[in-house]
Amino acid sequence: xxxxIYPCPLRWSDMDAFGHVNNVTFLRYLEEARVDFMWRLxxxxxxxxxxxxxxxxxxxxxxxxxxxxxxSPVTVExxxxxxxxxxxxxRYEIKDEDALYVxxxxxxxxxxxxxxxxxxxxxxxxxxxxxxLEPDPVKKGAGKAAAKSGRSAGGAGSGxxxxxxxxxxxxVAV
Numbered sequence: 001x002x003x004x005i006y007p008c009p010l011r012w013s014d015m016d017a018f019g020h021v022n023n024v025t026f027l028r029y030l031e032e033a034r035v036d037f038m039w040r041l042x043x044x045x046x047x048x049x050x051x052x053x054x055x056x057x058x059x060x061x062x063x064x065x066x067x068x069x070x071x072s073p074v075t076v077e078x079x080x081x082x083x084x085x086x087x088x089x090x091r092y093e094i095k096d097e098d099a100l101y102v103x104x105x106x107x108x109x110x111x112x113x114x115x116x117x118x119x120x121x122x123x124x125x126x127x128x129x130x131x132x133l134e135p136d137p138v139k140k141g142a143g144k145a146a147a148k149s150g151r152s153a154g155g156a157g158s159g160x161x162x163x164x165x166x167x168x169x170x171x172v173a174v
Contacts, residue, residue: 005076054108072096
């Protein structure tokens with residue numbers, strides 16, 4: 001199981017009036033790491049993986065400790081916790097050798113820019129993503145609890161998409 005490691009520089013303008021990195025700026029850090037992962041690392045040797053486009057359907061961020069400006073970068077670790085037919089989930093940690101500042105997750109939907117609609121994860125993309133796949137520690141036991149309650153582990157919004165594709169929670173049909 002591999003994780004993508006992205007050294008993310010901090011900028012003076014990242015700080016807010018309270019002297020720490022603004023909460024919205026952490027979304028930019030996640031974006032920088034995600035772009036590096038999906039568009040620099042994934043395509044590799046002439047591959048067209050992810051070049052058709054993707055959209056963000058959901059972000060979750062847990063802010064664990066304030067981060068203040070300094071000259072050394074923070075590390076953004078990115079890995080995959082879920083690969084479905086029509087979406088994937090990335091998890092992140094923003095940290096350094098002394099502290100963990102943020103834990104986050106992003107639901108990504110592959111998107112066909114020419115057709116202006118969601119598309120399925122391609123076999124090539126799935127192969128790449130599988131190299132970074134780790135079980136989601138947050139969802140461990142979710143299937144067992146859902147089975148006891150009679151619900152599917154996917155919860156509301158995990159099925160019934162256009163053309164049989166799963167529609168992730170929070171995604172909007174376009």
